[in-house]
Amino acid sequence: MSECLDHCLICGVSRAEVDAVRRRDHYTLGCGIESNTESGFDYDELSPRHRWSPWSDKDLARAGIKSEAFEKYRTADSMTLQYAACDDRVRGHVIVSEESAEFAGLRVGQCWDCGKQIEREASNE
Ligand SMILES: [Zn+2]
Ligand SMILES: [Zn+2]
Numbered sequence: 001m002s003e004c005l006d007h008c009l010i011c012g013v014s015r016a017e018v019d020a021v022r023r024r025d026h027y028t029l030g031c032g033i034e035s036n037t038e039s040g041f042d043y044d045e046l047s048p049r050h051r052w053s054p055w056s057d058k059d060l061a062r063a064g065i066k067s068e069a070f071e072k073y074r075t076a077d078s079m080t081l082q083y084a085a086c087d088d089r090v091r092g093h094v095i096v097s098e099e100s101a102e103f104a105g106l107r108v109g110q111c112w113d114c115g116k117q118i119e120r121e122a123s124n125e
Pocket of ligand 1: 008009010011012013030031049050051
């Protein structure tokens, strides 16, 4: 996949901005702190690198997205991906159980994530 985006999918900063700051102030804006520091710390492990290309199937699968919804999230930013609609995720809705409904202030059979009331009878369990 050679397509290149003009902004980072993780931090949302544009390539032009990152380049400008790198040239002017010699550091990397947003995520992806580079590891060529004199102190030798490898910040790459602590911070993700900029993501300039659309997510691969593997990335999307790792994020829990259903294969049918891959194209929908191909260039979604990381927050959107993290809060993808229940219907687009492999795990689907997360139904509130009787034990947790009371302290969570939710109704039994409601989804933790989207708040939708899921018919208990409709679940295949
Ligand atoms: Zn970034
Ligand atoms: Zn849901």
